[in-house]
Amino acid sequence: EEIVVRGAALKRDLARVVLRGVPNKMGVAAQVFARIAKHNIMVDDIIQNVYREHNIANIGFTTNASEAMEAQAVCDDLARELGIESVELDEKVAKVSVVGIGMKTHSGVAAKMFNALAEAKVNIENISTSEIVISCIVRLDDAEKALQTIHDVFELDK
Amino acid sequence: EEIVVRGAALKRDLARVVLRGVPNKMGVAAQVFARIAKHNIMVDDIIQNVYREHNIANIGFTTNASEAMEAQAVCDDLARELGIESVELDEKVAKVSVVGIGMKTHSGVAAKMFNALAEAKVNIENISTSEIVISCIVRLDDAEKALQTIHDVFELDK
Ligand SMILES: C[C@@H](O)[C@H](N)C(=O)O
Numbered sequence: 001e002e003i004v005v006r007g008a009a010l011k012r013d014l015a016r017v018v019l020r021g022v023p024n025k026m027g028v029a030a031q032v033f034a035r036i037a038k039h040n041i042m043v044d045d046i047i048q049n050v051y052r053e054h055n056i057a058n059i060g061f062t063t064n065a066s067e068a069m070e071a072q073a074v075c076d077d078l079a080r081e082l083g084i085e086s087v088e089l090d091e092k093v094a095k096v097s098v099v100g101i102g103m104k105t106h107s108g109v110a111a112k113m114f115n116a117l118a119e120a121k122v123n124i125e126n127i128s129t130s131e132i133v134i135s136c137i138v139r140l141d142d143a144e145k146a147l148q149t150i151h152d153v154f155e156l157d158k
Numbered sequence: 159e160e161i162v163v164r165g166a167a168l169k170r171d172l173a174r175v176v177l178r179g180v181p182n183k184m185g186v187a188a189q190v191f192a193r194i195a196k197h198n199i200m201v202d203d204i205i206q207n208v209y210r211e212h213n214i215a216n217i218g219f220t221t222n223a224s225e226a227m228e229a230q231a232v233c234d235d236l237a238r239e240l241g242i243e244s245v246e247l248d249e250k251v252a253k254v255s256v257v258g259i260g261m262k263t264h265s266g267v268a269a270k271m272f273n274a275l276a277e278a279k280v281n282i283e284n285i286s287t288s289e290i291v292i293s294c295i296v297r298l299d300d301a302e303k304a305l306q307t308i309h310d311v312f313e314l315d316k
């Protein structure tokens with residue numbers, strides 16, 4: 001299957017909120033995002049990993065840096081109401097993405113992207129993928145460097 | 159912004175591998191997926207959450223259930239070589255997705271999807287999103303129920 005990387009994208013000035021120790025019970029994620037939607041907080045990406053052994057999950061999401069404080073406040077209330085262990089906020093992150101077609105078997109493209117970031121001395125904090133996009137959350141300070149190295153490695157026009 | 163949900167999709171017979179306690183050092187994700195690519199293991203989605211306080215990350219990825227044992231073996235080797243705490247394998251999961259356009263502000267659509275799953279008594283194990291897709295990993299046993307409730311709630315044609 002021909003993998004064609006078409007372009008790269010960068011979203012600067014994002015904040016990441018992580019809800020740690022979320023009870024792994026039906027309906028909890030629905031309550032969290034219904035509340036966030038009620039407050040009209042922009043959600044860029046959502047990443048949840050489950051920890052079945054301890055019956056908890058970690059839910060991370062990105063929002064505009066300008067909405068970080070409000071997002072944290074909403075999540076602090078949710079944490080008290082739903083028994084979520086803690087809420088972490090990181091206000092200085094960015095998302096760099098590779099966009100392509102036929103990326104169903106991600107590992108080849110992913111490995112190339114992750115390697116490009118490693119060579120450029122960029123640490124990868126979060127990863128999320130879909131069939132046509134691979135995204136990495138990095139420090140805001142690394143945003144330009146991250147985009148540049150991806151353009152170089154995948155030989156994309158500016 | 160008009161949010162238009164266009165359809166739903168289901169991928170059955172997936173397995174999930176989770177690498178826990180991955181050193182949060184540059185180049186580690188590149189090594190993991192370069193090795194997986196070398197073994198030609200199909201990777202459907204990748205989800206990584208970072209735990210900055212402890213300087214570790216958890217990396218989860220889904221693959222075909224038929225490749226589960228090989229994926230686990232490859233990851234067990236990586237765990238020894240890279241100092242990854244543990245490798246968890248879950249062989250009976252499925253991915254249900256909502257596909258739309260203009261989903262940039264996910265929280266409204268996400269809340270509706272998560273609520274539909276909660277009403278149908280489906281537990282959400284993983285979540286990953288991009289601008290046009292929201293995906294949830296659920297137990298394989300819940301796959302049909304999950305797809306049905308999403309069709310109903312978003313009024314999608316079969
Ligand atoms: C955990 C892993 O993603 C690491 N932070 C890296 O950049 O490779």
Ligand SMILES: C[C@@H](O)[C@H](N)C(=O)O
Pocket residue numbers: 022023024025026027028029030048056057280281282283
């Ligand atoms: C953690 C949260 O996603 C929970 N498992 C739910 O289904 O809502």
